[in-house]
Ligand SMILES: CC(=O)SCCNC(=O)CCNC(=O)[C@H](O)C(C)(C)COP(=O)(O)OP(=O)(O)OC[C@H]1O[C@@H](n2cnc3c(N)ncnc32)[C@H](O)[C@@H]1OP(=O)(O)O
């Protein structure tokens with residue numbers, strides 16, 4: 393591959409003088425978020441959104457709590473123009489929300505843009521022009537001064553149109569497109585000219601939006617560029633410094649985060665990162681990254697799957713399974729050691745919550761492998777652990793516990809995980825909760841072999857139990873009696889009379905739920921004819937469950953013959 397055709401970023405970007413504090417800062421509050429899905433996202437779709445989709449996306453933004461929303465490029469298409477008019481005429485913009493409309497720096501487009509917002513109480517008019525050398529020379533055919541002239545002339549047009557619309561409080565936004573490839577002194581000069589022209593002040597701040605239109609360098613370079621502007625922009629308290637990263641190198645989120653450290657106050661992006669080429673920066677990831685640091689993201693992301701469904705519907709693009717926070721698989725562990733750690737972590741979390749006397753959803757979160765509690769974004773725990781051939785004992789045990797209430801003893805977990813391993817290696821696929829339960833039943837609860845007909849246990853004197861029962865295999869039936877200090881030892885004696893030697897090594901039991909008619913489950917580890925194995929029994933009676941568990945262990949190996 394001819395890699396030498398490409399130049400490293402430091403040869404393409406004029407770096408600003410190195411003055412940086414951003415590496416020592418922290419992000420302590422959310423920026424002003426501005427979704428641009430209805431404009432930048434929409435212009436990247438093979439099938440742009442129809443009016444119904446646009447409306448659905450707009451309503452989603454309102455429900456999530458966005459306060460500034462870019463709603464389109466109304467001079468570029470009738471659909472966009474009509475959508476803005478729809479918002480105006482149906483009075484759909486709440487009092488605490490401002491819409492942004494986008495335009496190129498061209499007189500006819502600017503006029504049409506203002507036509508679209510007439511009747512709105514507030515609006516931001518967002519004007520852009522590319523400023524980087526290649527765009528100046530190749531696309532626009534202008535030198536630095538000519539382009540500065542074009543931009544300021546268009547800025548005057550914007551101000552004139554705003555004056556001619558007295559009922560609408562218009563604020564101004566300027567984007568030097570491809571900011572990140574533009575000479576720092578030039579872009580600073582153009583932005584300062586716009587601040588003066590639009591009279592930027594704290595009461596009516598101008599937004600300077602500095603895009604990484606095509607990402608070309610590591611995020612630290614973008615951070616240096618933003619900090620340079622933050623330090624040197626005129627009328628800084630009358631300027632809202634905004635960023636607009638794209639994701640060509642896959643580092644859009646990192647660029648936005650470092651830019652916030654470097655002084656940015658506002659971020660434009662799209663939900664789940666739709667947008668030109670590799671997309672705009674993903675606002676969902678940015679917001680939840682803040683959330684995971686204990687910072688209020690100022691957005692409601694508590695129903696991430698609902699948000700995702702709407703975004704997928706509107707964009708007609710699916711969100712990848714591994715997409716941060718919103719993908720189907722991002723709270724799921726298949727691998728054994730991860731599952732083991734999560735299972736222990738969730739149990740520890742529940743204990744901590746009860747010690748603190750707070751609901752589990754309020755207790756501090758520190759569960760291995762899960763950066764946030766999936767429940768906070770509306771996910772349940774069912775998908776957290778899924779089982780395939782990479783899984784260990786913990787995964788299957790967790791699924792049996794969550795789906796069926798079984799609390800398997802550790803050595804039984806190990807024994808059962810071998811059966812799971814065999815099944816998943818044979819199929820090469822994942823095993824779901826239903827199939828796992830079927831496997832468990834076949835392995836322990838429905839084993840063929842020795843069955844019991846009528847049986848009973850008596851206690852002729854304290855501390856002495858007598859078991860009498862009919863043992864069956866196939867058509868054979870024999871009745872035997874055994875006595876012992878407990879019912880199970882009496883059973884093993886009766887089994888010995890039937891020719892089957894059983895020693896009980898371990899025994900535990902629990903109720904399956906707290907209801908009055910709940911089932912009991914018993915687990916018993918036995919040495920049967922010299923081999924150690926587990927049996928499981930379930931019944932409404934604890935004694936019957938225990939007896940069935942011993943028979944299950946007996947039947948776990950080569951079927952015992954009765955005599
Ligand atoms: C990075 C970004 O996302 S920028 C936004 C990009 N979004 C879009 O382009 C979506 C909507 N765009 C459109 O529908 C059309 O491009 C329109 C309606 C805006 C303009 O259409 P046309 O007039 O047919 O022009 P066309 O798109 O072919 O070419 C763009 C022209 O505008 C000029 N231009 C490009 N950007 C700007 C700008 N910011 N300000 C002024 N002129 C510009 C180009 O130099 C070119 O001029 P030329 O025809 O004299 O060479």
Ligand SMILES: CC(C)C(=O)C(=O)O
Pocket residue numbers: 432520567568569570601603604605636638
């Ligand atoms: C013009 C700006 C806002 C933009 O969309 C970009 O540079 O990607």
